[in-house]
Amino acid sequence: MNNTLNWTEQDKRAVDTARILAADAVEKVGNGHPGTAISLAPLAYLLYAKVMKLDPSDSLWLGRDRFVLSAGHSSLTQYTQLYLAGCDMELSDLEALRTWGSKTPGHPEYHHTKFIEATTGPLGAGVSMAVGMAMAARKERGLFDPDAAPGESPFDRFVYTIAGDGCMQEGVASEASSLAATQNLGNLILFYDDNRISIEGDTKIALSEDVEARYAAYGWHTQHVDFTNGGTKYEEKIEELYAAIEAAKQVTDKPSFIKVTTVIGWPLPNKAGDHSVHGSKIGAEEISALKQELGFEDKPFAVDQAAVDFARKNAAERGKADHEAWQQKFDAWKQANPERAALLERVADRKLPEGLELPSFEPGSKATRAASGEVLSALASQMPELWGGSADLAGSNNTTMKGEPSFLPTERSSEEFQGNPYGRTLHFGVREHGMGGVVNGITLSGLTRPYGATFFVFADYMRPPVRLAALMGLPSIFVWTHDSVGVGEDGPTHQPIEHLAAYRAIPNLAMVRPADANETSYAWKGALEHTESPTGLVLSRQNLPIVDRSEGSGFASAEGVLKGAYVLKDASAEPQLILIATGSEVALAVDAQAELEQQGVPTRVVSMPCQEWFDEQDEAYRESVLPKSVTKRVSIEAGIAQGWSKYVGFDGASISIETFGASASGDVMFSKLGFTVDNVVATAQKVLG
Numbered sequence: 154m155n156n157t158l159n160w161t162e163q164d165k166r167a168v169d170t171a172r173i174l175a176a177d178a179v180e181k182v183g184n185g186h187p188g189t190a191i192s193l194a195p196l197a198y199l200l201y202a203k204v205m206k207l208d209p210s211d212s213l214w215l216g217r218d219r220f221v222l223s224a225g226h227s228s229l230t231q232y233t234q235l236y237l238a239g240c241d242m243e244l245s246d247l248e249a250l251r252t253w254g255s256k257t258p259g260h261p262e263y264h265h266t267k268f269i270e271a272t273t274g275p276l277g278a279g280v281s282m283a284v285g286m287a288m289a290a291r292k293e294r295g296l297f298d299p300d301a302a303p304g305e306s307p308f309d310r311f312v313y314t315i316a317g318d319g320c321m322q323e324g325v326a327s328e329a330s331s332l333a334a335t336q337n338l339g340n341l342i343l344f345y346d347d348n349r350i351s352i353e354g355d356t357k358i359a360l361s362e363d364v365e366a367r368y369a370a371y372g373w374h375t376q377h378v379d380f381t382n383g384g385t386k387y388e389e390k391i392e393e394l395y396a397a398i399e400a401a402k403q404v405t406d407k408p409s410f411i412k413v414t415t416v417i418g419w420p421l422p423n424k425a426g427d428h429s430v431h432g433s434k435i436g437a438e439e440i441s442a443l444k445q446e447l448g449f450e451d452k453p454f455a456v457d458q459a460a461v462d463f464a465r466k467n468a469a470e471r472g473k474a475d476h477e478a479w480q481q482k483f484d485a486w487k488q489a490n491p492e493r494a495a496l497l498e499r500v501a502d503r504k505l506p507e508g509l510e511l512p513s514f515e516p517g518s519k520a521t522r523a524a525s526g527e528v529l530s531a532l533a534s535q536m537p538e539l540w541g542g543s544a545d546l547a548g549s550n551n552t553t554m555k556g557e558p559s560f561l562p563t564e565r566s567s568e569e570f571q572g573n574p575y576g577r578t579l580h581f582g583v584r585e586h587g588m589g590g591v592v593n594g595i596t597l598s599g600l601t602r603p604y605g606a607t608f609f610v611f612a613d614y615m616r617p618p619v620r621l622a623a624l625m626g627l628p629s630i631f632v633w634t635h636d637s638v639g640v641g642e643d644g645p646t647h648q649p650i651e652h653l654a655a656y657r658a659i660p661n662l663a664m665v666r667p668a669d670a671n672e673t674s675y676a677w678k679g680a681l682e683h684t685e686s687p688t689g690l691v692l693s694r695q696n697l698p699i700v701d702r703s704e705g706s707g708f709a710s711a712e713g714v715l716k717g718a719y720v721l722k723d724a725s726a727e728p729q730l731i732l733i734a735t736g737s738e739v740a741l742a743v744d745a746q747a748e749l750e751q752q753g754v755p756t757r758v759v760s761m762p763c764q765e766w767f768d769e770q771d772e773a774y775r776e777s778v779l780p781k782s783v784t785k786r787v788s789i790e791a792g793i794a795q796g797w798s799k800y801v802g803f804d805g806a807s808i809s810i811e812t813f814g815a816s817a818s819g820d821v822m823f824s825k826l827g828f829t830v831d832n833v834v835a836t837a838q839k840v841l842g
Contacts, residue, residue, distance in 0.1 A: 285594020295575025
């Protein structure tokens with residue numbers, strides 16, 4: 154291995170070009186974050202030009218290293234390097250920063266700009282996704298090439314992330330960083346830009362701990378490169394920084410933390426270190442002074458074309474050489490492992506196995522969380538790429554596939570859970586926010602399908618990563634159990650009320666609340682089939698009746714779940730009333746239907762486990778389930794009514810919960826809150842007039 158850094162005047166000139174571009178791009182649009190992009194240009198260039206495996210001609214090359222800019226507000230830190238490396242980024246793109254339709258939005262966006270590995274901006278989120286990517290790299294190696302020598306597998310790679318002071322203050326970064334140390338993620342290298350500036354100025358007003366010591370306490374390998382020499386003299390120590398990176402790469406049993414002490418905006422002549430350059434344009438006078446100091450022409454976007462050409466040639470040559478060396482390893486692996494190569498081809502396309510078999514359940518009684526656990530165990534042998542776990546709630550969430558080992562360094566096995574580095578059951582600890590980010594990072598890695606679980610009420614702790622999954626179009630799967638006041642005696646702190654409506658408000662997220670065990674099977678199938686959006690599975694703690702769907706029963710197949718809503722049991726004649734329910738309330742709707750039919754009211758029961766999937770169906774199907782001619786409708790769901798008006802209309806009503814719960818048994822809670830046959834019938838009669 155060549156650990157010698159070749160750093161020339163042309164490299165230095167390319168770094169300065171990146172600084173100029175960052176200043177000019179923000180100045181042109183009138184807003185943005187230039188300071189960090191200017192002072193971090195040496196680190197970013199070092200990574201892109203000298204360290205990372207990256208092929209500018211192939212943004213999806215399987216053998217590439219991954220880079221996540223957790224400090225996403227400093228998007229120009231990354232955009233300028235993509236430009237210098239020739240990664241589908243041109244000067245015109247930088248000139249169009251933060252404008253409609255450009256490749257350079259205010260924060261990096263996955264799927265929008267090539268070579269962007271994750272959408273970042275919410276501080277700390279990038280750290281959690283980088284941890285997920287590092288975990289995924291190890292899992293993928295175990296799935297496809299477990300016996301290769303360290304560093305010799307085509308599935309080995311490093312994950313690099315840059316975080317700032319803001320990221321270090323966000324709880325999600327702490328949650329994920331703690332987990333990263335527990336997992337011994339030697340393929341993860343985090344750079345902390347210690348510039349001590351945030352929007353409110355000097356961070357000493359809110360941040361006082363030694364962040365490097367905190368990471369050492371987590372169990373990370375830590376190093377410090379101080380460009381300020383203790384505040385005495387500014388010196389960009391490129392050689393020392395490169396040596397720190399090389400040292401970090403040799404530490405295989407710990408993630409690595411490299412603190413880089415900088416001055417924000419350096420080398421701005423007058424504003425370096427000023428918090429004004431964090432999130433505002435610098436001003437024409439200061440930019441002119443910067444260009445004079447760096448020896449650039451005083452005009453907008455005055456690039457040094459020779460430096461750009463040099464950087465692009467270097468990136469292309471390095472990328473070609475790295476890709477060719479990797480390809481030799483990959484071809485040899487493929488030839489030696491035809492079955493695993495076939496698996497790789499399938500999972501890379503996010504295809505399900507042919508003839509996927511889901512468990513079916515006989516009439517009886519079962520909690521949907523328990524049914525979900527049986528579905529997962531049935532999927533285990535059919536989908537080796539499926540893995541996941543809970544935020545310390547495995548037994549309650551039923552997320553442990555039967556007989557599968559934990560994904561753990563072997564020495565961290567416990568009496569309850571034995572594991573190995575390539576295991577399958579994930580233990581996120583009590584870290585819901587971090588779990589969501591890690592699941593997204595694993596999904597972004599692309600070769601496995603992860604899920605993460607907790608109680609539905611604690612989905613409040615993890616909304617940001619779910620929103621990011623929806624924004625990125627990731628097929629992350631979130632399992633949320635204990636879905637209603639049926640939780641019972643744990644009381645209002647554990648009884649979700651507003652959560653369904655709140656999560657349904659997120660665009661591109663499907664929320665699925667199955668009514669029984671067989672609906673749960675199809676809910677999992679639908680979640681796995683949706684490859685461009687996340688799914689939330691919302692499951693019951695309490696047992697629910699398993700509908701008898703046998704021929705002649707009058708009840709429809711649970712396959713209707715895949716369309717979001719379906720006629721579970723139709724009226725005896727042309728329906729006068731439609732009852733629409735989800736989850737545990739579907740059984741109540743069925744009982745109420747029987748009473749209403751006895752009273753001479755032809756009543757249809759519609760199970761609507763997923764509003765979003767139903768809304769995707771064509772108009773003819775939606776009309777067949779909810780005909781416009783039947784305006785008398787009642788929705789029944791143990792949550793707030795918000796969002797149901799578009800289905801029940803002006804002539805309908807909603808049986809809902811508009812207050813917090815209480816500590817009592819689930820049966821008592823449902824009764825006290827009006828989830829009874831008598832109340833459904835009375836509400837229906839009122840609607841019918």
